[in-house]
Amino acid sequence: MPDKLIAAFVGALQRGAAPSAAWVALAAGSPVPSPVILSEMIDPSPPYPQAHASTIVQLADGTLAAAWFGGSGEGRPDVSIWFARRLATGWEKPVAVAIGRLKDGTRTPTWNPVLFQPPGGPLRLFYKIGPNPRAWQGMEIVSSDRGWHWSAPHSLPEGILGPIKNKPVALADGSWLSPSSREEGTPEHNRWFLRMERSTDRGTTWRALDPIASPMGIEAIQPSVLTYPDHRLELVARTRQGALAMSWSRDNGISWSPLAAIDLPNPNAGTDAVTLADGRQLIVYNHSAHWPDRPGDGPRWPLNVGLSSDGVHWRNVLTLEDKPIPDGYAYPAVIQSRDGLVHITYTWNRVRIKHVVIDPARLAE
Numbered sequence: 001m002p003d004k005l006i007a008a009f010v011g012a013l014q015r016g017a018a019p020s021a022a023w024v025a026l027a028a029g030s031p032v033p034s035p036v037i038l039s040e041m042i043d044p045s046p047p048y049p050q051a052h053a054s055t056i057v058q059l060a061d062g063t064l065a066a067a068w069f070g071g072s073g074e075g076r077p078d079v080s081i082w083f084a085r086r087l088a089t090g091w092e093k094p095v096a097v098a099i100g101r102l103k104d105g106t107r108t109p110t111w112n113p114v115l116f117q118p119p120g121g122p123l124r125l126f127y128k129i130g131p132n133p134r135a136w137q138g139m140e141i142v143s144s145d146r147g148w149h150w151s152a153p154h155s156l157p158e159g160i161l162g163p164i165k166n167k168p169v170a171l172a173d174g175s176w177l178s179p180s181s182r183e184e185g186t187p188e189h190n191r192w193f194l195r196m197e198r199s200t201d202r203g204t205t206w207r208a209l210d211p212i213a214s215p216m217g218i219e220a221i222q223p224s225v226l227t228y229p230d231h232r233l234e235l236v237a238r239t240r241q242g243a244l245a246m247s248w249s250r251d252n253g254i255s256w257s258p259l260a261a262i263d264l265p266n267p268n269a270g271t272d273a274v275t276l277a278d279g280r281q282l283i284v285y286n287h288s289a290h291w292p293d294r295p296g297d298g299p300r301w302p303l304n305v306g307l308s309s310d311g312v313h314w315r316n317v318l319t320l321e322d323k324p325i326p327d328g329y330a331y332p333a334v335i336q337s338r339d340g341l342v343h344i345t346y347t348w349n350r351v352r353i354k355h356v357v358i359d360p361a362r363l364a365e
Contacts, residue, residue, distance in 0.1 A: 100129035267298025300328025
């Protein structure tokens with residue numbers, strides 16, 4: 001084994017690192033297996049020029065399914081919600097399952113679909129319709145046959161937007177927690193804040209909880225929900241302030257601690273996170289800073305995977321994409337399937353949705 005590898009291995013042991021399978025393979029002179037075991041486009045030749053904001057879920061029968069919005073461009077009336085399953089032969093041809101239509105019949109854009117497969121219940125697809133995120137409304141369609149057929153769309157109750165970008169969670173007490181947020185004001189002067197939504201009757205009714213306090217002035221949207229063995233919950237969210245934010249709950253998501261920053265950068269870009277079966281927390285995010293001449297915004301590359309054992313201290317452990325492209329790699333969604341693998345979907349340059357599978361056991365600590 002080359003001297004540099006020997007030095008790295010010995011140094012890691014001296015720092016207290018466990019001799020993981022990857023390090024053992026390295027010490028033996030074997031190549032370290034890549035955590036990435038599959039990388040593919042869901043639809044290599046879509047019938048629209050732009051795609052964005054994907055979501056992924058594992059259905060009751062073990063099949064994977066994904067959804068996203070696609071059309072001539074974000075915010076345009078022809079943008080629809082597209083859906084596809086991954087069968088044994090690969091991803092099936094996507095189909096449009098929802099459009100935006102106001103009560104007077106006028107077409108309006110659709111936004112940010114979120115798939116949710118609650119235990120023992122039908123598949124749910126939440127999405128938004130409206131001219132922009134400051135004036136959109138929450139919608140839902142339901143499927144009892146794994147997405148082959150869908151119900152007619154219905155509006156969520158007044159004041160309920162549903163999950164804004166990332167998946168809801170079914171908690172141990174039977175309640176559902178929807179990671180929601182609000183954008184209020186004008187395009188030039190708007191305010192962001194987190195406002196979780198909770199259901200205790202399997203989605204029949206929803207309650208919008210109080211806005212989460214932000215005494216440090218952190219503006220956050222699009223949270224993800226993480227769980228801990230002691231029943232604490234954590235939110236990790238996108239911000240305008242250059243770093244990701246967190247908030248904590250000890251009462252099944254009813255009340256939340258004030259927002260605080262965590263030690264990962266955020267160039268004003270969407271993220272998603274999941275609690276792994278082994279207890280580690282995994283996040284997919286853009287490890288980049290704001291543009292020097294554009295405070296509050298930055299490049300959506302590279303795209304990275306981070307790990308944490310406590311939700312406060314995070315480590316960048318894997319780079320999924322690092323080549324600069326005009327619209328970057330954005331809006332990841334992440335789940336862990338029942339076989340232990342981690343599935344990630346994300347926007348590739350605003351024209352495709354990409355699916356990557358990683359083995360979390362191969363992620364170096």
